[in-house]
Amino acid sequence: MIKVICTSVDRLPAQLGESERAFTYFKSARREGVGTIAKSWHGSLKRKGFRPSPETWDFVQFCLAVCATDLCALRSTSSDGWTRTIELNVGLFDPMRWEPWKTELEQLLKVLTGDYWTLIFTDAGLPPPQGRFTAKDQDCVSLLSGGLDSLIGGLNLVAQGRRPLFVSQLAHEDSQRQRDYAHLLGGAGAHYQWSHGISFKGPREPSTRGRSLAFYAFAVLAASRLGAPRPTVFIPENGFICVNPPLVPGRVSSLSTRTTHPLFISKLQRVLDGVGVSVQLELPYRYKTKGQMMNECLDQPRLLRLASDTTSCGRFRTYNRTHCGRCVPCMIRRAAFTAWTGGADQTDYVYPNLKTSEKSSGPDDPMAVALAVLTAREKGIDRFLGASLAFASVPERPHYRAVLSNGIQELEALLTGDGLL
Incomplete structure (x- = not known):
């Protein structure tokens, strides 16, 4: 059993069990063996005018806690070299709201990572940042990775007259590409680019099946800046990769994650609805191949110019x-x-x-x-x-x-x- 605690600095236990790992949200504990999640991000969000609801903020804290656990829990130590058994003690601002969804979330994480999760919710999280909120001009959120599918998704939204707010998860190889695409499609002020900022000493698990949850956390947080009562978060991914069928018998997953699998998205939507996070997740290309997405793109001149540059x-x-x-x-x-x-x-x-x-x-x-x-x-x-x-x-x-x-x-x-x- 791998045990991980994610908490605010002031609620960090004085001593950890021999098998326990710990992370502190948004501030370093400056203690040997304790990792940090998104250092200084809470204050940065406040200064930038973020004032998310407690439900939205706790979703962010939950996702970051899962990402930290996923990175520090080595699959090689499990009995089959892959499937982990994890107990995550996750600090939230309002844990009672999440308690009825504990089993649903454990199942959702099993779909995403293939592991067995036990979740324990505590009140050791931080309150949401209380910035001076003003609604942004955009009317939806669209994930922007620097890849071909997300570029086509952005091109199509703009061609349809939508005003997307683009959200990216920082990737060293694609960071500038993400910024360039967002500026081209949405202009200044239409892009948030964040990193989970998870740091700790010791080996890292390379499979990172849970990393995508940070992407969804960022998208839901960005949606909190829009004026719409239930904004849409577009997840532009072709249907073949969404479903990710095993290519050969015994090959359980051919691609890196089940990040955009319709079953995972439906479970995630159910949890968000249940806890009161008002967003609509949309897989607009779940019935399209990548080739069909390219042929049906509404802005062929830009696609011709940019397609080969994508990652x-x-x-x-x-x-x-x-x-x-x-x-x-x-x-x-x-x-x-x-x-x-x-x-x-x-x-x-x-x-x-x-x-x-x-x-x-x-x-x-x-x-x-x-x-x-x-x-x-x-x-x-x-x-x-x-x-x-x-x-x-x-x-x-x-x-x-x-x-x-x-x-x-x-x-x-x-x-x-x-x-x-």
Whole structure:
């Protein structure tokens, strides 16, 4: 059992148990073995006019606590080398409001990270910042990562006459790209770019399945600056990556997280509604492939200019900020460009051809994709999908089946073009 405590500095226990880890919110405890979450951020938000509701603020504190736990809890110490059993003691401002949603949140975290969570809510969090609030001019929130899908999402919202407030999670490789896209699409004052600021000594768990919760926390916090009573938070992600079907039997998750899986989003929406956080989460492209998103983008001139500059690679840092060309996200990206009628792929890939690429360390993604394509071709798409659509309602299922079938066809075209099939 991994035990983690997240608390304000003044509620930090004088002594920690031998197996316990601790983090303090927004201020360093200056104590050996105690980590810090988002140092000085509380004061910064107050100065910038943030005055979120207690419910919104506690959602932020909860998400940051999960992210800190996810980073410090090593999967290698678990019995199977992956699945962790975690007890998280999370300090909130108003814990009683969250207590009825304890089981729902534990299930939500299991969907996201694959681990077994036990949550303990305490009143050791901080109160919300009390800045001088003035509503911003934007009418919705849209996540902006620096990737192709989020760029298309922003382009489409602006083309439709919407005024999105863009929210980014700081990423060293994409920070300037995020700022450039946000300024281009929304102008000055239409972008928040934050980091969870989690720091501690010791090894870090690299899988970071829970990291996306910080992104949602930032989005919900940004939405609190809008004047609308129930603003929409747009999560622009193509349907193939949303559902993330296992490419081969036994490969439980081919991509990095279940960040945008419709089941996870529906559970998250249910919790937000239950505790009184008034936002609407929207997956506008859940029935579209990446190639369809490119072809249907409402601003083709800008897409043509910017598409190859976006970031998709799952190993971008490994290859010195260059797309590898052979990880699953890169292959989906290359397949989308192949399907796009608007222009050529000018992206610089370490391995521009799958057939001639050397096998890098880690999973052999081209082989997994090839096996998935062959299974769908020889045995039918339903055999490939297996139970991947069990989450979907009966009316939705044909739409998800179609996007996954179309996604496999886009990948098949890529593999055929590279001479791998």
